[in-house]
Amino acid sequence: MVLGYEYPDQKVSEIISTGLSEAQVAERGLPHGLYGLAATEPMVVPVGKVVRVQVTGADVIHAFALPAFGLKTDAIPGRLNETWFNAEKVGTYYGQCSELCGVDHSFMPIEIKVVSQAEFDAWVASKTTPAAPVAAAPAAVTPAAAPASAPAAAPAAPAA
Ligand SMILES: [Cu+2]
Secondary structure, three states, X not given: OOEEEEEHXXXXXXXXXXXXXXHHHHHOOOOHHHOOOOEOOOEEEEOOOEEEEEEOOOOOOEEEEEHHHOEEEEEXXXXXXXXXXXXXXXXXXXXXXXXXXXXXXXXXXXXXEEEOHHHHHHHHHHHHOOHHHHHHHHHHHHXXXXXXXXXXXXXXXXXX
């Protein structure tokens, strides 16, 4: 089971996160105690800002829980629950799914990195900028090619 999150206001599309394996925890130089808490793709949020969180479930009931921020909101398929937090200090905070959701219940860590506004802006740019030039290039080519071929083909058919 995995955690997916997106930032509609910043146009960051869904990022999938799961737990680091024990080997990955060691590779990253993290204490072994973070196995089960450290995530592959931590959420990143700006310090001192109200962050609104909308929570839902894709398969069964999970819960988005992070004790340091007083968060515990069920993630229920077909429902949209809402909560918020305002992190006061820069740092890395950990939580876990807190509904008994299945055999992988203990492998659903929630890791939130609280960073400065500038660092958050840079993170958003890193998640959004690479897609922009790729999308812009085909869009510029397509309109030019379509009008040129369409009118040319139409008169040719009735004439023959
Ligand atoms: Cu869960």
